[in-house]
Amino acid sequence: MAPKSIRVCLSPALLPFYPLDDTIAVVIDIFRATSSICYGLANGAKAIIPVAEVEACLAYRGNGHLLAAERDGEVVTGFDFGNSPFSYTADKVGGKTVVLTTTNGTRAIQWSAGATAVVAGSFLNISALSRWLQSQNHHVLMVCAGWKNQFSLEDTVFAGALANSLNTGGIELDDAAHAAESLYLEAKDNLKAYLSKASHSKRMQRLNIDADISFCLQQDTVSVIPIMNGHELVRLAETT
């Protein structure tokens, strides 16, 4: 089997222009929501509940869940943590449910809800995700979380990496998938250097979270595929 087509939606604001039926949506927020989601589920988090707004996250207070909120790259005051992958280690999230809201990524997940399945992609799980997508016979729509509805370089380069691994010939790519693949092929020999011109890399450097950048660019460190099951992201195998 193989995907029926590969498309890339470069901003959540463009989602209304893409049909979602018979489609697996791969949500991508490399710096850092979907990287941390992959890492947290690999480290034994029971589930991650993505919510769009800080207030919706606060409503879970008292349920025994960990509450995580990031806005503009920083932890929101009063929350346990934000979206740094270093907050998603086994000792912190093992056996716990995390309720997470971020500037871009969690909204992209919620807005993709009409798809046949919604999964989270990152460099950390790219090969496992690619193998699974190749075993499915649906359209693939990669949804780049971007930055406040604008295009983001790192999300698009990842979309290109995934498109490249899926593009084994005979599959239709849309223009954005072709462009993303071109960008990935240019960037792949030194991802961090290429992405250093990205505005979000600069933002994270200003916030002294350069270590997060390097962490999120590691490839194939985990094999989980986070998938939406009701309102939670869980490990794929657990839904079957």
Add this chain to the structure above:
Amino acid sequence: MAPKSIRVCLSPALLPFYPLDDTIAVVIDIFRATSSICYGLANGAKAIIPVAEVEACLAYRGNGHLLAAERDGEVVTGFDFGNSPFSYTADKVGGKTVVLTTTNGTRAIQWSAGATAVVAGSFLNISALSRWLQSQNHHVLMVCAGWKNQFSLEDTVFAGALANSLNTGGIELDDAAHAAESLYLEAKDNLKAYLSKASHSKRMQRLNIDADISFCLQQDTVSVIPIMNGHELVRLAETT
């Protein structure tokens, strides 16, 4: 002088996320609206009035104007012509005002109306446009017309070509401008071959308008800069 920043808006649907103050909007619809607009004004058209809807175009009937309407790559039934550049020769448009509506380009022009100035860019006038933009001290926002609000490869590659010519160091580029420039640098040695994978190239090949593709990829065949003056596009010099 130099532009204050260079940004690329990859779809008209993303325009609400970009501030337009102190900004020159460069509208880009390579296949074929802005290419034909440049060619028509270079060939002596008095003005070109972009309108978003076919009905708005029809409302000009009887004013002595030429009416042009394209949807989905074809001339709308009942109209003088569409957006093929071969309809914008001196013998056809010289001294005339053309009222034009197209699937993507004319809407992008109208939606950019809040900018300090709105100009039309194409490979045909790229050097003249670049020189003029370099003489201005505003932000530059390139607005890719795309295809039905989705990303289009040819518009983005042109945005990259223009960004590359303006990017003389010290100017801030946003992520989309960096990506567009990367794509242009990959494509530039054989634009037509690179763009053959674009969905709109395939659409035009199906419609037997391959000659239009080659025409629109010619560089520096004209020196006019179409600029919005009220509700019309005219040659830049005529507004000063």
